[in-house]
Amino acid sequence: MHNPLRSEADAFRWAVIIGGGAVSVIVLTLLTRPVVGVIWAAALIGFGVGVAYRGARGSLPRDVALTRGGDGKYRLLVVANETVGGGALLDRIRDSCRGRESEILVVTPALASSRAAHWASDVDEAIELARQRMELSLIAIGELGLKAKGEIGDSDPNMAIEDALRVFAADEILISTHPPERSRWLEHGVVDRAREQIDLPIGHVVVDLAADRAVS
Amino acid sequence: MESATVALGHAHGEEQHGPPEANQSSRMDRQTLGILLFIVSEVMLFGAFFASYFFLRVVVHPSSWPPHPYELPVAVAGVNTAILVSSSFTIHYALSSIRRGNRTGLKLGLVLTWLLGATFLFIQINEYVHLGFSARDLAFGSIFYGLTGLHGAHVFVGLVLLSFASIRAFRGHFGPEEKDHLGVEVPGIYWHFVDVMWIIVYTTVYIL
Numbered sequence: 001m002h003n004p005l006r007s008e009a010d011a012f013r014w015a016v017i018i019g020g021g022a023v024s025v026i027v028l029t030l031l032t033r034p035v036v037g038v039i040w041a042a043a044l045i046g047f048g049v050g051v052a053y054r055g056a057r058g059s060l061p062r063d064v065a066l067t068r069g070g071d072g073k074y075r076l077l078v079v080a081n082e083t084v085g086g087g088a089l090l091d092r093i094r095d096s097c098r099g100r101e102s103e104i105l106v107v108t109p110a111l112a113s114s115r116a117a118h119w120a121s122d123v124d125e126a127i128e129l130a131r132q133r134m135e136l137s138l139i140a141i142g143e144l145g146l147k148a149k150g151e152i153g154d155s156d157p158n159m160a161i162e163d164a165l166r167v168f169a170a171d172e173i174l175i176s177t178h179p180p181e182r183s184r185w186l187e188h189g190v191v192d193r194a195r196e197q198i199d200l201p202i203g204h205v206v207v208d209l210a211a212d213r214a215v216s
Numbered sequence: 217m218e219s220a221t222v223a224l225g226h227a228h229g230e231e232q233h234g235p236p237e238a239n240q241s242s243r244m245d246r247q248t249l250g251i252l253l254f255i256v257s258e259v260m261l262f263g264a265f266f267a268s269y270f271f272l273r274v275v276v277h278p279s280s281w282p283p284h285p286y287e288l289p290v291a292v293a294g295v296n297t298a299i300l301v302s303s304s305f306t307i308h309y310a311l312s313s314i315r316r317g318n319r320t321g322l323k324l325g326l327v328l329t330w331l332l333g334a335t336f337l338f339i340q341i342n343e344y345v346h347l348g349f350s351a352r353d354l355a356f357g358s359i360f361y362g363l364t365g366l367h368g369a370h371v372f373v374g375l376v377l378l379s380f381a382s383i384r385a386f387r388g389h390f391g392p393e394e395k396d397h398l399g400v401e402v403p404g405i406y407w408h409f410v411d412v413m414w415i416i417v418y419t420t421v422y423i424l
Contacts (some may be wrong), residue, residue, distance in 0.1 A: 005252060006244060008404035012308040015408040019301055022415045026423050034424045041419070178298075 004056040021048065043100045051125045073147030074100040075169055079107050079153070079161055080176035081130060084137040087215070094144050096172060096203075104141060104148035105168045108134040109160045118155055127152055157190045161198070173198065244393070251402045255409045258370070262413055265363050269420070272355045283356050286349050290422050296339045297418045300371075303332035304411045307404045308376075314400060317392040319385070322400065324380040329407065332377050336414075340368055360421065367417050377403035379384045 005011060021044045029037030076096055080089060084106065093104065110126040112118035117126075134150040141148040153160025161173060175191050177183040183206075185191070191204045244252075274282050306329060310325025344361070351361035381400050384390065390397040 003244070003252070004276055007248065008308065008311050008401045008408070011405045011408035012304060015301075015304045018412050019304075019415055022419045029423050037424050041424070125341050 002056055004052055014141070017048070045177050046160050055166055063200040072101070074102045076102060076104045077107065077161070077164055077168055077170035077173045078104060078148075079109070079157055079164075079173065080137070080205075080207075081109055081111055081157075082133065083178060083205075083207035083209060084108055084133045086176060086205075086209060087212045088173070088207045089137075089205045090127045090144065092174060092203065092205045093141060093146065094121060095149055096174070097146050099117055102146060105170070106141070106150040107138055107146055107152065107153040107164045108137075109157045109159050110155055119196065123155065126185050150191055157185055161194055165198070166202070170200060172201045172203065173203055174203045176207050179206050179208050218283070236284050239267055244396065247365075248405070251405050254421050255406070256420045258409065258413075262366065262416075265359070265366055266416075272359050276355060282360075283354060286353070286356060288360075288422050289343060289347070291383045292339065292343060293418055293422050296336055296343075297414060299332050299339070300336045300411055300414050303336070304408055306332060307407050311397065311400055311404050314390050314397045315400045316390055319388075319390075320399075322390060323382070323385050326378060326385055326400070330375060330382060333378065334409075335373055337368060337375070338370050340364065340371075361418055363421060367410070367414055370413065373405050374403065374410045377406060 005014065021093075025041045025044065027036045028040050034116070036114070061088075074097065076093065078089070078093060079087075083089060096102075097104070108130040110123050110125045110130040112126050117123065130152050134152065138148050138150050151164065154163055161175075164170070171196060177185045177191070180186050191202070193207065195202050231317045263381050277283050282346075306325050307330040310329065313321025313325055347411075351357050351365075381403050384399055389399075390400060
């Protein structure tokens with residue numbers, strides 16, 4: 001969702017629309033009876049609320065500010081939650097960092113259990129779960145002989161990436177998700193949106209935790 | 217570590233030293249966000265007055281509204297509504313002009329908006345003088361003057377804001393860049409709000 005009223009031009013557009021609706025109510029009332037005008041006004045208000053809601057859906061395109069490193073070190077930003085310790089992700093991290101002096105930041109968004117929990121900031125449990133997963137993944141990355149640090153991110157993965165890019169001069173971003181049929185991030189277009197907004201190479205790693213468990 | 221801020225959509229070669237700009241999670245400038253939050257609070261204020269109005273109209277005086285023998289000057293208020301509505305177009309013209317770098321258009325739009333707003337207020341005060349009832353006459357009089365007076369006070373505040381914007385415009389302030397004409401943008405948003413509220417007040421109180 002975004003605010004549909006962001007500038008004077010938006011306010012003017014709404015003023016014209018509301019003015020037009022009011023003229024129709026006035027004309028109808030003067031031609032018939034006030035109760036007809038009231039019913040028409042109620043219908044217009046309902047329609048207007050619906051239009052406003054539809055117009056407010058989705059995110060606005062935006063630019064993400066980047067911090068650039070200048071020391072020749074390869075910096076990899078890894079964004080993952082439940083799949084943060086997945087085998088495919090670890091393989092991809094190892095391949096990306098092979099033969100280079102690397103620095104890795106693992107960002108694990110704290111996913112609230114429900115929309116209500118998100119709005120009520122009831123995310124303590126989500127943060128704790130994210131921290132546990134992140135720490136396990138840092139150990140696994142360390143076992144690959146790579147240096148990594150971790151952070152708990154915003155529950156919106158795109159916002160978590162944006163926050164991380166403000167302090168971490170990433171050269172590449174890896175987003176790890178479940179397979180398409182089970183991934184809420186893919187359903188919400190997290191990877192596509194990141195590619196639209198961020199001018200960095202963005203890799204997408206699919207981690208099938210069930211297959212990982214079967215192998216182990 | 218050497219670092220530089222690069223905003224996408226701009227040349228990456230133009231790197232500058234220093235930390236990135238502070239993040240604005242609202243993704244809006246502070247002034248615009250401030251006026252929008254203020255307008256939200258104003259909508260609640262008007263909502264309280266409208267709740268009183270409908271309570272009085274539906275529950276207290278269900279048989280006839282306005283109560284006999286009072287009458288409202290629908291035609292005069294209609295002309296006044298047209299005047300105020302047209303001022304939304306002039307303030308929009310002012311802002312469209314400055315976005316194109318047309319300072320003359322900005323000044324013309326602001327002065328016209330101010331004059332139309334002042335005319336609206338003058339006609340409303342004149343209407344009060346000739347109505348034939350006061351705020352003491354029944355609950356009807358109280359809510360009529362309360363609602364229209366509340367709106368009139370907002371028009372007055374809008375005129376004060378437009379006065380400041382006009383003075384600044386004549387002193388050569390404001391430019392085409394978005395950040396350079398917030399001093400007109402913010403009063404403009406407020407003025408459209410005042411306009412929309414009057415459309416609702418007029419339709420509700422005078423017509424329905």
